[in-house]
Amino acid sequence: EAAVTQSPRNKVTVTGGNVTLSCRQTNSHNYMYWYRQDTGHGLRLIHYSYGAGNLQIGDVPDGYKATRTTQEDFFLLLELASPSQTSLYFCASSVSTEVFFGKGTRLTVV
């Protein structure tokens, strides 16, 4: 099965802090995604990419930056974290018709 690894799995940071969430996939998939999942809002797409150096804006990009450094690695950056960014973050990858999710990172901003 396709492997998508996220780190860290849990993170607590303070308001205004700087956070980087990491994601690596070893499936040679072109597409990679960052989603956040919140009760009442479901899974919402933050940013996605279809290859190294490419970045596409998702549906809820405000307050987030992302970088795709290689085919395998996709990072999500929160430069001034706010409590509204407390959420469960999923990274995912896909090649065509199926999206594979990582196990998630639970981020708490206090």
Place this chain on the structure above:
Amino acid sequence: QQKVQQSPESLIVPEGGMASLNCTSSDRNVDYFWWYRQHSGKSPKMLMSIFSNGEKEEGRFTVHLNKASLHTSLHIRDSQPSDSALYLCAASITGNTGKLIFGLGTTLQVQP
């Protein structure tokens, strides 16, 4: 407004019963649909996909798609307690299959 709407929000069925979940898109540019299942504390995993009008069956799971009405449904027969989970419907926009839009999901509880 949610571009992908799911109903019901939650559903309780007895073990061995039939569960029926619905999903509709309000975006006429949607073309393909997927169903994902997410057990509590886990990540979503794809259950089934459907791209053409009609029906597709895999074991106890059947999906229907009506592209004219942009409506898909998932039916689970002989429901098991292990089927208890959040079921997410996802859709892609024509020409951009890389971007999936998810509904809020249906929480299914199968009671032994």
